[in-house]
Amino acid sequence: MDLSYILNELGEERSDYYNAIAPPIMQTSNFAFRRVDDLGRAFEDEMAGYLYSRGINPTVDILRTKLAALDGAEDALVFNSGAAAIFAAVLANVKAGDHIVSVHHPYTWAQRMFDVILPRFGVTTTYVDGTDTANFEAAITPATTLIYLESPNSWSYAIQDLAAVASLARSRGIVTIVDNSYCSPLYQQPIAMGIDISLQSATKYIGGHSDTVAGVITGTRAMMKRIFDSEYNNIGSGIQPFNAWLLIRGLRTLPARLEQVTRTTYKVLEYLKNHPKVERVLFPFDPEFPQYELARKQMKEACGLMTIICKESTRAEIVRFCESLQHIMMAVSWGGHESLIIPRCAAIKEEHFRPAKPEHRMVRLYVGLESPDYLIADLEQAFSR
Known part of the structure; x- marks a missing residue:
């Protein structure tokens, strides 16, 4: 059909x-x-x-x-x-x-x-x-x-x-x-x-x-x-x-929105993968993703949602990065018109934060309908802080 x-x-x-x-x-x-x-x-x-x-x-x-x-x-x-x-x-x-x-x-x-x-x-x-x-x-x-x-x-x-x-x-x-x-x-x-x-x-x-x-x-x-x-x-x-x-x-508008989100996602992904303050980015259609071949086999595309593993060694540094974003909002969920970010450490108390655990340094990013340059500029100024 x-x-x-x-x-x-x-x-x-x-x-x-x-x-x-x-x-x-x-x-x-x-x-x-x-x-x-x-x-x-x-x-x-x-x-x-x-x-x-x-x-x-x-x-x-x-x-x-x-x-x-x-x-x-x-x-x-x-x-x-x-x-x-x-x-x-x-x-x-x-x-x-x-x-x-x-x-x-x-x-x-x-x-x-x-x-x-x-x-x-x-x-x-x-x-x-x-x-x-x-x-x-x-x-x-x-x-x-x-x-x-x-x-x-x-x-x-x-x-x-x-x-x-x-x-x-x-x-x-x-x-x-x-x-x-x-x-x-x-x-x-x-x-x-x-x-x-x-x-x-x-x-x-x-x-x-x-x-x-x-x-x-x-x-x-x-x-x-x-x-x-x-x-x-x-x-x-x-x-x-x-x-x-x-x-x-x-x-x-679902197809048009997904196409726009997908195009922007790959540009933001490339920026993040090359950023000195990013240890790793998790995204199913990244060739470096462990299950990349299976993703390509059963998914037509992957869009919008990725996880940044920051190099920062303290919870305070990750908090400062997230709170410095001016256009990307901090909120749960994804799939809307707006880009969103959520740090895993929001659910981890300072005394329980362990930088040796990559999952404690995870920040999930949803790429919305904004232009890639707009989003990258916001991420860059937040990283610089």
């Missing part, structure tokens, strides 16, 4: 709403019925029609249709945050006594679910180095029902061989979930590699304007229906119509 068709036409029946170019926001909580039998059918299957906007809403449906097509999936569900999408996707695929195999150091709220919430119900998790598929195989037990992946992750950019892990999981009847937030559907399509559920924070590249929080999962229609009928509706974490409309708006 053509990308331009997906972003600009798919799911949009303009004749139904006065031929408006932009779809309307169906800001309604409820839908009326003329016939009792029609209401009864809606009770039987909320996903088949419009009953109550906690579940299905026309504006959200347009977004679901587009996101599923972008992932090459049969269906999609959209949540009011990435954390909510993780929670529902995982919870739908475990029961008391089950076992999960997860990559080391997944996203904070995924790890909290594995470490704090699920153990209350007898679900255990084993963390493995996901760069070697053999580690997943070694960690599988008869109770394993789920493998949780994050490829690449958002600090070290560790990558899993998605096709290999998916094949292993399928042979054992295990469900696979991957967080695809780093790449977006334009740069990586896990469903085509055999992954069961592709997940992403739509707050990032899909929204693109740092004004909407959302999460999405895609997969088979049967899997999405099972999650919709239970976790999605029970938790009540579906996205609201206005935020869905903002994400549809974001999709219109």
Whole structure:
């Protein structure tokens, strides 16, 4: 299916709403019925029609249709945050006594679910180095029902061989979930590699304007229906119509934004790799990246997010660098129009800072839509301080 068709036409029946170019926001909580039998059918299957906007809403449906097509999936569900999408996707695929195999150091709220919430119900998790598929195989037990992946992750950019892990999981009847937030559907399509559920924070590249929080999962229609009928509706974490409309708006410019970000990223990367105060830069499409060949095999591109390992030996020097930036803002997340930076040492007290540990000297940089010269000049003046 053509990308331009997906972003600009798919799911949009303009004749139904006065031929408006932009779809309307169906800001309604409820839908009326003329016939009792029609209401009864809606009770039987909320996903088949419009009953109550906690579940299905026309504006959200347009977004679901587009996101599923972008992932090459049969269906999609959209949540009011990435954390909510993780929670529902995982919870739908475990029961008391089950076992999960997860990559080391997944996203904070995924790890909290594995470490704090699920153990209350007898679900255990084993963390493995996901760069070697053999580690997943070694960690599988008869109770394993789920493998949780994050490829690449958002600090070290560790990558899993998605096709290999998916094949292993399928042979054992295990469900696979991957967080695809780093790449977006334009740069990586896990469903085509055999992954069961592709997940992403739509707050990032899909929204693109740092004004909407959302999460999405895609997969088979049967899997999405099972999650919709239970976790999605029970938790009540579906996205609201206005935020869905903002994400549809974001999709219109997604290819152009990613192209601009990608071009700028390579220029900033080259500057940083040659800077005397930088020990190393981590970026999946840098030929010096340890998993460069695997990245090129399963990702179409890498853009925006890289990690600087500073040469500075004290926390105070890294703090001074970050606080000296005049245009690159210090904040979490990525994928918006603005460039952002976040130092790992923000979560490390002075007395616990160890310069011998490269991860303590990490500073993550997201390259936004500004010109490369503008960003490089800001980085240079901050380094000089």
